[in-house]
Amino acid sequence: MSRGKQKIENQRKNQERQAALKGGKSQLAERANCARVTCPICMAPLSHASQVAPHYQARHPKETVPAEFAQQ
Ligand SMILES: [Zn+2]
Structure with a gap:
């Protein structure tokens, strides 16, 4: 039961990391530069x-x- 929960948690963290890599973060940095x-x-x-x-x-x-x- 806890293993399943862990898997979902890992997936969620992975998705967040992918989103950050894809541009959410760089867009913010660009805006901060402007x-x-x-x-x-x-x-x-x-x-x-x-x-x-x-x-x-x-x-x-x-x-x-x-x-x-x-x-x-
Ligand atoms: Zn002024």
Whole structure:
């Protein structure tokens, strides 16, 4: 009885692993790459931290760019 249960469990784990290999995971990684940074004020997705400073100049000229984004 427990052996049958184990088999089902193994199948389920296998399916999850296959799904992860097929792309569910890479799609998430791709999406994370597309919006790695968000503007702390308007939460606009920015593709790179170096775009935060120009975004601040364009959209929030009165705000100070956070130090971690002000390197460039
Ligand atoms: Zn913004």
